[in-house]
Amino acid sequence: MAAPVLIGCLPMPSPRPSSSSDRSNRARLLQAATDSFAELGYEGTSLRTIAEDAGVSFQLITYYFGSKEELWVATVDYLFERYLETGKGLGFTPTGNLHEQFHNHLRLLLTDMLQRPQLRKIWVQEYLAGSERYTNVIQPKIKHFHDSLSFPYFEEVVRLGIVGRFTAAEIALLWSSLVQNNVVNPYFVELLLGVPTGSPKSVERQVDLLFAVLVDDAVDQDGTVPTRLVTTGDDAAAATERGAVVYDWGDAKELSPAANRLKQLEHENLQLKQLVGSLSLEKKLLLDRLSAIERGQ
Numbered sequence: 001m002a003a004p005v006l007i008g009c010l011p012m013p014s015p016r017p018s019s020s021s022d023r024s025n026r027a028r029l030l031q032a033a034t035d036s037f038a039e040l041g042y043e044g045t046s047l048r049t050i051a052e053d054a055g056v057s058f059q060l061i062t063y064y065f066g067s068k069e070e071l072w073v074a075t076v077d078y079l080f081e082r083y084l085e086t087g088k089g090l091g092f093t094p095t096g097n098l099h100e101q102f103h104n105h106l107r108l109l110l111t112d113m114l115q116r117p118q119l120r121k122i123w124v125q126e127y128l129a130g131s132e133r134y135t136n137v138i139q140p141k142i143k144h145f146h147d148s149l150s151f152p153y154f155e156e157v158v159r160l161g162i163v164g165r166f167t168a169a170e171i172a173l174l175w176s177s178l179v180q181n182n183v184v185n186p187y188f189v190e191l192l193l194g195v196p197t198g199s200p201k202s203v204e205r206q207v208d209l210l211f212a213v214l215v216d217d218a219v220d221q222d223g224t225v226p227t228r229l230v231t232t233g234d235d236a237a238a239a240t241e242r243g244a245v246v247y248d249w250g251d252a253k254e255l256s257p258a259a260n261r262l263k264q265l266e267h268e269n270l271q272l273k274q275l276v277g278s279l280s281l282e283k284k285l286l287l288d289r290l291s292a293i294e295r296g297q
Contacts, residue, residue, distance in 0.1 A: 022064075025054075025056050025060055025064065026064050028054040028055060028056060029050065029051070029054045029060065029061060029064065029065070029071070030074065030078050031054070032050045032051075032053035032054040033045075033050050033071055033072070033074075033075045034075055034078070034079060034118045035053070035118065036049060036050050036053065037072060037075055037118070037122055038117070038118035038119075038121040038122050039121075041125045042068075042072060042125070042126070042129075042131070042133065045068075047061050047068055047071070050071075072133065073137055075122075076119070076122065076137055076138065076141065079116075079118060079119040079122070080119065080141050080145065082116065083116070083119055083145070084145065086108070086109065086112045087109075087145075087149045087150065087153065088149065090108075090153060092156070098160055098161075098162050099162055099215060102157060102162045102211070102215075103207065103211050106175075106210060106211060107203060107204070107207045109175075109179075110178070110179065110182070110203050110207060111203055113179050113182070114183075114197075114198045114203065117182075117183045120179070120183040120184070121183060121184075122138075123138045123142070124180075124183075124184055126138055146172075150172060151168055151169070151172060154168035154169075154171045154172050154175075155168040157171060158171070162215065163214045163215055164215075165214075165216065166214060171214060174210065174213070175210070178206060182197055182198070186198070189202065189206075190202070193205055193206070
């Protein structure tokens with residue numbers, strides 16, 4: 001007689017995570033890895049610590065990413081994509097003051113970088129370590145970002161006449177230096193300005209300073225930035241002859257009123273993001289102060 005089959009004693013296969021669970025687990029692991037790699041570096045980061053911080057099983061790191069190096073690459077990819085997201089949303093609308101839009105862009109970009117400094121921290125660490133990860137992974141991504149987004153943006157700033165005294169490369173260098181100081185030498189920035197690095201006041205003072213340096217030649221004698229005439233259509237050539245800045249990004253001259261309105265809404269959305277970013281930075285500053293007070297008690 002055949003032996004009875006004891007169903008209850010058979011090992012049951014582990015259930016495969018659902019797609020929503022997959023996304024949640026991956027997102028938590030990437031966020032934990034982002035914080036760990038940025039603060040502790042590649043060598044100082046423990047996969048078990050990442051799993052614990054993410055609140056998931058250690059085995060899921062292997063399941064989703066494979067090795068530690070593959071998780072690091074996925075983390076850098078994730079950070080660069082988020083970095084590119086902000087830059088891709090920048091553009092100059094056919095209506096309004098181009099200088100004001102540029103000023104808002106600088107504020108938004110610096111706020112975003114201060115809220116998410118992990119990418120710069122990681123690439124500085126890898127550069128100083130002279131690692132192959134920097135050469136093989138980070139350098140190509142920096143070049144892609146420069147070629148496809150950063151440099152074309154500053155070229156447009158020059159072409160539109162927003163900045164006339166510097167080339168696109170010079171603007172990019174000045175901007176990168178400001179960002180790098182805030183991420184790598186925050187205490188030095190705080191000493192110079194007398195306000196906490198990352199606070200809305202610090203962001204505003206630095207953006208105002210850089211903006212003044214860049215557009216100094218465009219400031220009127222009374223100290224105000226002149227409103228640049230922005231036009232489209234048949235009047236564009238005449239406006240150019242009058243010395244006005246003409247907005248003609250791509251096919252902007254052919255945009256319908258509805259499309260122009262859409263671009264204006266996109267600009268307003270960027271302003272809203274900047275406001276939310278400033279509020280988030282102010283909240284973080286207050287929480288840090290509260291934490292310091294509690295530790296002192």
